[in-house]
Amino acid sequence: MVLEDLRRAVFAGADMIIERETELCSLDAFVGDGDHGVTVRKGYQKVKSSIEEDDPKTMSDLMMSAGMGLADTAGGAIGPILASMFLGFASAIGGKDELGVKDLADMFAAGLKRVQDLGGAQPGDCTMVDTLYPFVESLKNATTDDVKEALEAAAEKGFEGSEATRDMIPKLGRARNLAERAIGYIDAGSRSMYYFLKGFADNAVA
Amino acid sequence: MFIKKLYNDLDTLVDEAMAGSRLIADDAEKYSRVLPNSRITVRRDKYKKPKGLVKLVGGGGAGHEGPPGTFIRPGGFDGMTTGDVFAAPSARQLFRMIQEIDDGSPIIMNVARHAGDVLNSTLCKQLCEANGINNVYLSIGGNDVASAPKERMNERRGSGGALSCSTVMAECGESVEEILRMAEKCNSLQRSYGVGIRPAIHPTSGLLIMGDMPEDEIEMGIGVHGESSGKRIKLPRSHELAQIVLDILLTDMPVPKGEDIVFNLGGLGGMTWTELDILYKDCYEILTYDYGLNIWRHRVGNSGTQELGGFTMSIGWPDDEIKKWMTTRIPMDNYPKD
Amino acid sequence: MFIKKLYNDLDTLVDEAIAGSRLIAQPDSDKYSRLLPNSRITVRTDKYKKPKGLVKLTAGGGAGHEGPPGVMIRPGGFDAATQGDVFAAPSARQMFRAIQEIDDGSPIIMNVARHAGDVLNATLCKQLCEANGIDHVYMSIGGNDVASAPKGHEDERRGNGGVFNTTAIMAECGESVEEILRMAKKCNDRQRSFGVGIRPAIHPTSGLPIMGDMPEDEIEMGIGVHGESSGKRIKLPTSRELARIVCNILLEDMPIPSGSEIAISLGGLGGMTWTELDILYKDIYEYLVYDWNYKIWRHSVRNAGTQELGGFVVAIGQPDDEIKKWMTTPLPKGLYPED
Numbered sequence: 094m095v096l097e098d099l100r101r102a103v104f105a106g107a108d109m110i111i112e113r114e115t116e117l118c119s120l121d122a123f124v125g126d127g128d129h130g131v132t133v134r135k136g137y138q139k140v141k142s143s144i145e146e147d148d149p150k151t152m153s154d155l156m157m158s159a160g161m162g163l164a165d166t167a168g169g170a171i172g173p174i175l176a177s178m179f180l181g182f183a184s185a186i187g188g189k190d191e192l193g194v195k196d197l198a199d200m201f202a203a204g205l206k207r208v209q210d211l212g213g214a215q216p217g218d219c220t221m222v223d224t225l226y227p228f229v230e231s232l233k234n235a236t237t238d239d240v241k242e243a244l245e246a247a248a249e250k251g252f253e254g255s256e257a258t259r260d261m262i263p264k265l266g267r268a269r270n271l272a273e274r275a276i277g278y279i280d281a282g283s284r285s286m287y288y289f290l291k292g293f294a295d296n297a298v299a
Numbered sequence: 300m301f302i303k304k305l306y307n308d309l310d311t312l313v314d315e316a317m318a319g320s321r322l323i324a325d326d327a328e329k330y331s332r333v334l335p336n337s338r339i340t341v342r343r344d345k346y347k348k349p350k351g352l353v354k355l356v357g358g359g360g361a362g363h364e365g366p367p368g369t370f371i372r373p374g375g376f377d378g379m380t381t382g383d384v385f386a387a388p389s390a391r392q393l394f395r396m397i398q399e400i401d402d403g404s405p406i407i408m409n410v411a412r413h414a415g416d417v418l419n420s421t422l423c424k425q426l427c428e429a430n431g432i433n434n435v436y437l438s439i440g441g442n443d444v445a446s447a448p449k450e451r452m453n454e455r456r457g458s459g460g461a462l463s464c465s466t467v468m469a470e471c472g473e474s475v476e477e478i479l480r481m482a483e484k485c486n487s488l489q490r491s492y493g494v495g496i497r498p499a500i501h502p503t504s505g506l507l508i509m510g511d512m513p514e515d516e517i518e519m520g521i522g523v524h525g526e527s528s529g530k531r532i533k534l535p536r537s538h539e540l541a542q543i544v545l546d547i548l549l550t551d552m553p554v555p556k557g558e559d560i561v562f563n564l565g566g567l568g569g570m571t572w573t574e575l576d577i578l579y580k581d582c583y584e585i586l587t588y589d590y591g592l593n594i595w596r597h598r599v600g601n602s603g604t605q606e607l608g609g610f611t612m613s614i615g616w617p618d619d620e621i622k623k624w625m626t627t628r629i630p631m632d633n634y635p636k637d
Numbered sequence: 638m639f640i641k642k643l644y645n646d647l648d649t650l651v652d653e654a655i656a657g658s659r660l661i662a663q664p665d666s667d668k669y670s671r672l673l674p675n676s677r678i679t680v681r682t683d684k685y686k687k688p689k690g691l692v693k694l695t696a697g698g699g700a701g702h703e704g705p706p707g708v709m710i711r712p713g714g715f716d717a718a719t720q721g722d723v724f725a726a727p728s729a730r731q732m733f734r735a736i737q738e739i740d741d742g743s744p745i746i747m748n749v750a751r752h753a754g755d756v757l758n759a760t761l762c763k764q765l766c767e768a769n770g771i772d773h774v775y776m777s778i779g780g781n782d783v784a785s786a787p788k789g790h791e792d793e794r795r796g797n798g799g800v801f802n803t804t805a806i807m808a809e810c811g812e813s814v815e816e817i818l819r820m821a822k823k824c825n826d827r828q829r830s831f832g833v834g835i836r837p838a839i840h841p842t843s844g845l846p847i848m849g850d851m852p853e854d855e856i857e858m859g860i861g862v863h864g865e866s867s868g869k870r871i872k873l874p875t876s877r878e879l880a881r882i883v884c885n886i887l888l889e890d891m892p893i894p895s896g897s898e899i900a901i902s903l904g905g906l907g908g909m910t911w912t913e914l915d916i917l918y919k920d921i922y923e924y925l926v927y928d929w930n931y932k933i934w935r936h937s938v939r940n941a942g943t944q945e946l947g948g949f950v951v952a953i954g955q956p957d958d959e960i961k962k963w964m965t966t967p968l969p970k971g972l973y974p975e976d
Contacts, residue, residue, distance in 0.1 A: 165730035173761040180764050305876045305913040319915030322922050323938045364911035537643045571944045572703035574643040576657030583660050599661045605910045
């Protein structure tokens with residue numbers, strides 16, 4: 094994929110989240126304070142407006158612009174963590190003007206690392222990492238050179254990861270205080286992460 | 300009655316608070332001392348005002364405690380005494396203080412106009428005279444527009460102020476007549492007004508001060524002990540309340556456009572600084588842009604009535620003579636250099 | 638929700654409070670500092686900018702902790718400060734903008750009180766800086782609230798209050814970033830703090846009570862400066878008893894030999910009365926001086942921090958000679974214009 098593909102894919106991922114604000118809020122209503130949908134909607138609106146304003150000319154700058162936009166959102170941990178993820182994307186694809194499956198695997202792996210570094214979450218902690226981690230693993234192990242095919246397969250793994258948070262005991266954030274009582278609820282952060290990856294995967298190739 | 304305040308013993312509350320306040324204020328021990336078994340503070344010998352200069356004393360109730368500071372020092376008062384919570388010190392106590400500092404020079408007792416303070420000061424003056432101290436003068440001040448109408452200005456209670464020249468004039472060797480004349484002038488050129496928003500707990504009775512306020516109302520024209528005015532309004536926005544209070548003050552004392560004013564905003568202890576910051580901004584804008592006045596001096600603080608959420612606002616309109624004294628440096632040649 | 642506080646508009650509350658606080662601190666606020674347009678970022682005016690080569694210092698934190706007027710961004714103070722919403726960290730983007738504004742190639746230290754949002758946004762800000770070629774940004778994270786993490790987990794303790802900090806004066810004196818960071822860590826390691834909540838306050842934008850569910854005769858031990866609950870409640874003791882309880886908690890965590898010099902700070906959280914603070918300070922003083930035989934080297938008592946919350950934070954520090962030296966060093970002459 095090239096610059097315009099990346100821009101389209103990021104925008105599609107952002108839109109998928111923005112459209113699902115209410116659903117994401119209701120997921121968060123039991124374990125959190127019910128505003129996850131609002132927080133990520135605001136964050137991804139910033140992603141779009143920042144890219145529209147900066148009109149970046151390289152793929153790395155595009156991810157940088159998204160990260161800077163997210164870094165403008167105050168309050169809560171999600172905004173900064175997602176911002177850091179995009180900075181990780183940007184640094185991994187510096188100097189590139191076309192991305193293949195391996196480049197995408199490297200890019201998402203760098204984002205995953207930033208998310209884990211800043212947020213401190215491991216797979217199984219009932220967070221967005223439970224979506225992003227299997228997504229990255231799937232991309233890394235992809236046997237195809239077809240970007241769309243690889244991304245869609247990875248998104249499917251991400252979905253399974255998000256579904257699995259139903260059975261997890263939260264280890265981080267406010268949900269941690271609920272412990273076992275959170276079992277049976279999908280982590281809202283894992284689901285919003287899935288929507289971004291799904292929108293991205295479905296639109297990576299025109 | 301259970302009182303949700305930190306204390307040890309209601310009987311020693313005022314004395315313990317005084318002791319703590321002196322430990323907190325860095326300069327307290329250097330400049331001043333407390334007379335044994337009393338609530339009377341006087342200057343240390345080393346920093347005593349020279350003989351011949353007019354001495355200044357003050358007194359008032361406890362419970363108004365604020366941030367640490369030492370008022371009894373060169374450039375400040377010569378003696379000060381505290382009563383019980385929200386109660387004037389006794390005449391006997393006032394008299395003991397005057398005996399302590401009397402060196403034959405004139406002594407001015409500065410009194411905020413509250414019944415108990417005026418009564419005890421007047422009695423103190425009689426005690427002095429009965430004991431041959433004939434150089435004691437009373438300076439009674441009060442300018443709270445909520446406490447008496449304009450026609451009865453000299454009945455207004457003390458609750459705040461913006462202008463003051465006494466301490467500097469005394470250090471400069473001005474005569475008692477001049478100091479009293481200027482104190483009177485300062486008082487006549489300033490106005491104050493209080494508003495209560497959230498209640499406080501009386502520190503010794505445990506009763507609520509302003510306790511029966513409806514949740515969405517505030518009280519206009521309260522005194523610094525939470526004295527009720529009976530006049531309540533719905534909580535307005537900060538800029539609306541600023542407008543209302545400034546209009547009250549400036550209707551009582553109209554100040555022409557372009558004049559210099561002194562503006563004081565005193566939170567009563569339980570105002571948040573978030574509120575005071577916003578309220579001051581609103582006052583500044585109304586005074587500067589709507590009234591066309593120039594804020595020559597300003598002060599914003601927060602203490603006075605325990606944790607009461609409320610404030611007193613004062614406007615002073617200094618003339619050249621007041622400004623001259625308010626900008627005169629206090630001569631320190633009379634005192635040892637540190 | 639009805640909020641019994643004086644304000645105009647919840648959306649502009651923080652910005653109006655900043656504007657008011659700057660008007661109150663006039664003329665010093667405009668003399669030494671300026672607010673960047675459309676921001677909550679304060680930096681020094683050009684005239685009082687710290688000379689190139691000296692380490693620059695930034696700070697940031699939530700609003701709602703407003704206290705008496707003062708100007709921290711000035712010679713002898715910090716170089717930039719940013720504010721977030723009420724009790725919320727400023728965004729990383731805002732911190733980054735502050736750093737861009739003051740960056741002259743010299744090292745920059747971001748001073749961070751350990752609260753999740755502050756650490757997160759500061760860390761992200763550092764990443765933004767690096768991604769933009771500013772690679773001389775350092776973080777100094779402080780926290781010493783013994784109620785927030787047990788002994789052995791000192792580096793997880795939240796920021797709550799403190800008694801000494803040598804960062805600002807060392808930077809003015811031209812000390813290296815390594816030295817300043819080393820001393821900041823030492824200062825933090827040699828102090829402990831603990832908070833107590835007695836009477837509730839109203840959150841200025843949500844209108845909800847902070848510490849709202851307290852039983853009438855109980856107080857809460859180990860609260861944070863945003864009123865964070867510890868869940869540990871006791872019946873209201875006397876001032877003298879509470880002074881002992883809190884000092885013992887601090888001194889058990891950081892034992893100080895009898896006869897030592899200590900620094901003590903008592904910070905009312907806004908709604909303590911000065912009557913209470915006066916008495917409590919006396920009780921703390923008497924306990925530490927007569928029972929523990931300490932010498933009070935420095936003390937400070939203030940009242941602001943958590944709106945009109947009736948509560949306080951006590952901090953005790955044990956300065957060593959190096960800390961004392963820096964704490965008594967005056968601002969070097971000749972760096973800034975004489976007035």
